[in-house]
Amino acid sequence: MEPSRDNPMARFSAFWWGLGVILLFFVVLFITRLVTENEAPNPLEEAARLKRLEVRAKVDEDQKSNLTSWTLSEDKSTVKANPEAVFSLVGKQLVASKPTPSTDPAQVVPGSPTAEKLAAAPATDTAAVDDLTPPAGTAPDPAVMEKGKQAFLVCSACHGQNGEGNPVIAPPLAGSEWVAGPVSNLIRIQMRGLEGPITVAGKEYTLPAPMAPMGAASSDEDVAAVLTYVRNSFGNSAPPVTPEQVKMLRSEVGKPALKVADLIPVAP
Numbered sequence: 001m002e003p004s005r006d007n008p009m010a011r012f013s014a015f016w017w018g019l020g021v022i023l024l025f026f027v028v029l030f031i032t033r034l035v036t037e038n039e040a041p042n043p044l045e046e047a048a049r050l051k052r053l054e055v056r057a058k059v060d061e062d063q064k065s066n067l068t069s070w071t072l073s074e075d076k077s078t079v080k081a082n083p084e085a086v087f088s089l090v091g092k093q094l095v096a097s098k099p100t101p102s103t104d105p106a107q108v109v110p111g112s113p114t115a116e117k118l119a120a121a122p123a124t125d126t127a128a129v130d131d132l133t134p135p136a137g138t139a140p141d142p143a144v145m146e147k148g149k150q151a152f153l154v155c156s157a158c159h160g161q162n163g164e165g166n167p168v169i170a171p172p173l174a175g176s177e178w179v180a181g182p183v184s185n186l187i188r189i190q191m192r193g194l195e196g197p198i199t200v201a202g203k204e205y206t207l208p209a210p211m212a213p214m215g216a217a218s219s220d221e222d223v224a225a226v227l228t229y230v231r232n233s234f235g236n237s238a239p240p241v242t243p244e245q246v247k248m249l250r251s252e253v254g255k256p257a258l259k260v261a262d263l264i265p266v267a268p
C-alpha cells in the first residue's frame, strides 16, 4: 500500500479535513438561506402560484359536480361507481356522439355517402402543379439524389433495385413513359396508390396486387427526392420534382386508389 495511506496520522487529518469541508458547506448554505429569506417574493413565481391555485380550485369544482356518479368509500381510499348515474351519463354521451366518417380508402364502403363524396371531390388542379416543373435539362441536386436513393430502397422491393420491374409484382420504372411524364401523375400515385392494368414501355401489366399509397406518410421533401431520383436513374432523365409540387397534391391523400384512366395520358 502507498505509505501516505498507511500512515494513521495522514488518515486522521484527512478525516478532519473532510468533516471540515462538509461543515463549511452547510455554513455557506445557512448564510445563503439567511440572506435570501427576507427578499420580496418573485412576482412571476407569485403569479404562477396564484394561477395554480385557480386551476386547482376549478378542477375541484368540476370534480364535485361529477361526484353524483361516484361515491367515495368510507375511508376515502376507493371510488365506487353509482351505476344508475354512470349509465345515464355515459348513455347521454353515446347518444350525442356521431360516428366519424373515415376517408381511409381501406375503410370506405363502396357506394356509401363517403365514397360518393370522395368521387365527387373537385378535380385537382394538376396543370398548376405541372407548370412548376423545372425546364427540361435541369440537373437534379446531388444531395436530393442521395436522399432519394435512400428512400428508393422501399420501392426497390417491388420495382427492383435498378427499376427493372418484375413480371408478377410491379412494372419497371426504368424506361417508363409514366416516370418521364407529368409530375402530377407521379405525385398522385404516391399519395393515392395505383390499380392496374397499366401499360408500361409497350407491355401490359395486370398484377395481383395494386400499388399502395407509399408517399402519404412521408414528408414533401422525401417524396420529391424519391421521384427526382427515379426520374434521373436507370437511364431515365427528366427534370427534378420539387417539395412545393408534392405539397400542392397533399389533398389527394385518402381518396381511392387511382386507375390509369385517372392519370394524364402519356405517349409510349
Ligand code: HEC
Residues within 6 Å of the ligand: 151, 152, 154, 155, 156, 157, 158, 159, 169, 170, 171, 172, 173, 176, 177, 178, 179, 186, 189, 194, 195, 196, 197, 198, 200, 205, 206, 207, 209, 210, 211, 212, 214, 215, 226, 227, 230
Ligand atoms: C408493394 C409493391 C410496390 C412498392 C413498394 C412500390 N410500388 Fe410502384 N407500383 C406497384 C404496382 C403493382 C404498380 C402498378 C399498378 C398495378 O398494376 O396495380 C406500380 C406502379 C408504379 C408507377 C407507375 C408505373 C410505372 O412502372 O412507371 C410508378 C411511377 C411507381 N409505381 C413508383 C413507385 C415508387 C417511387 C415507389 C417507392 C416510393 C413505389 N412505386 C413502390 C407496386 C409497388
